[in-house]
Amino acid sequence: MMWVLGLTGGIGSGKTTVSDLFSGHGITVVDADVIARHILDQGTPALAAVTERYGKQALTDDGSLNRGWLREKIFAEPEEKDWLNQLTHPLIRSQLLEELEAAASPYVILSAPLLVENNLTRLCDRVLVVDVSEETQRQRTLARDKVSSDQIEQILAAQASRNERLAAADDVINNEGTLSELAPQVKALHQDYLGRAQLKRAREKALQTDQGQED
């Protein structure tokens, strides 16, 4: 099994900025959001199941998922959100596992905004939280996206609280400072993770040798 670092943080905390820095050290990043989006791509079994349940109204003219329609549907009807989660979560999880195992770097990062909320910490050897105050989350998200303050408040309310996330953390990057303060923190953590991943590989190899001798 690969040594997996779970990387998380609330909206606008700096996850992408931090994961880009790890990528710069040659580490593969598996992004749960990207996988979640592709699970409902055109031609997938999940999109066929959605169409069977809701009919053509769930699709745009070109036959792809009408994501805005579905977002509103599950926002208004929580039982539909449960149905969709039951459909997509196992598919997302198995795709995640496949991509984590396929990674060719010394360790691999699983980046997920909802790592804690969706219990993905179970797939991780260690959890790194990118932490900023809610005020900074609001400011940076507003500066980056074309979203309203109301939308940001909704997302903040739907995500784990700062304390819940920090309770799941093994390591924390405080990202209240400048961008240039991030690189040395990532470099130091990267060195630590290389050592931990190497240790895991050595332990598993020793275990395999022991089992081989017992057989």
Ligand code: ATP
């Ligand atoms: P989301 O979950 O919303 O996708 P994220 O956690 O991936 O967000 P980023 O996109 O990395 O967050 O960062 C949010 C914004 O804040 C970006 O515009 C980024 O350039 C900026 N940013 C990140 N870190 C800092 C920093 N230390 N100082 C100033 N701006 C920053």
